[in-house]
Amino acid sequence: MERVSAVEASDGELIERTGGGDRAAFELLYRRYARSVFGLALRRLGDRSRAEDAVQETFASIWRSAKSYRPERGPGAPWLYAVARNAIVDRARARAETPTEMPEEASGEAGPPERAEAGWVQWRVHRALEELPEREREVIALAYWSGLSQSEVAEFLGIPLGTVKTRTRAALARLAEILEGEEL
């Protein structure tokens, strides 16, 4: 069995190797994408238990269909996004629901195009975060989603403020590079 030689393998390479039965490649894909798939499923299904099921089904589907991936048709991330979206939609359709009445007035919520765009942005960003070295991902998470100032991040991590600032800037630059590389 072929082994994944480096964590830096592209998504497309990992999908191809998964299609060839490479378990290590499949596990790397899982690590890269489990969180993104879960986020997408939560957004679409609104229920943690069903979102967990959707993650399982997504990766079962990836394992089954990886052989069908053709790198000449595009990078791996959109292919994975499509597989995940289909699995999640299937899960949503499978839900036993009683018919609901049509609303009489238009909802103020975002429509399908806006939701799709937001879902894709979230997917790309969360996926890119998985590529950061842990020490960079940590400062980003603390700065953006824990409400800590840079000084407080430094105190929490027990590192100098200058190091926090260096890591933060490096993380943003690395994310820019990853996201630019994914643009279609």
Place this chain on the structure above:
Amino acid sequence: MNGGGPEFRELVGDDLGPEEDARLRQVHELLVAAGPPPELPPALARPPEERGAKVIGFPVRRRLGAAVVLAAAIAAAAFGGGYAVGHRGGGFRAEGAPIPMHGSSPAQLASIRLSSRDDAGNWPLLLRVKGLPDLPKGGYYELLLSRNGKPGPSCGTFRVHHGVTQVVLNAPYKLRAWDGWVIVEHLPGRPESGPILST
């Protein structure tokens, strides 16, 4: 920090060239728009396990369908001997990303790093916590699994000292039955507190 995330200028300073400044600002705006990545529930902390043709560890009936699908797909491809790697005695070896925990105060933070499950069903985990007050004699904290925020079985107890405390605990349970963790406080002569920190 404002309602839309941290101040971009505080993060990057003001000595960037205009092009790099615009490039990083775009990433900053994407991060704010995307929001935090969801915390993976313990059941998804690791890829599904497989040994031979049998999928191990999908005891929750509602997940049986997914388990069967995955088992069939994997067994059909002669998937090998599981994903058990990592903790082999000796030191702690973390797997996967840290799982953050938050309290009512921003000063109270914690994170959990899971190691691999061993053959006996132990999930060693490294708990790192900051901002919890020292408790009086006889008092201690406890890490518990939770479902929908309701505390479940214990993963161990610990005490803290000022600063950051790190301690290796254990979750000898089937994690997929739970969706998070909480930390509670025990004080002598008083009932267990509600969750102080949670995932």
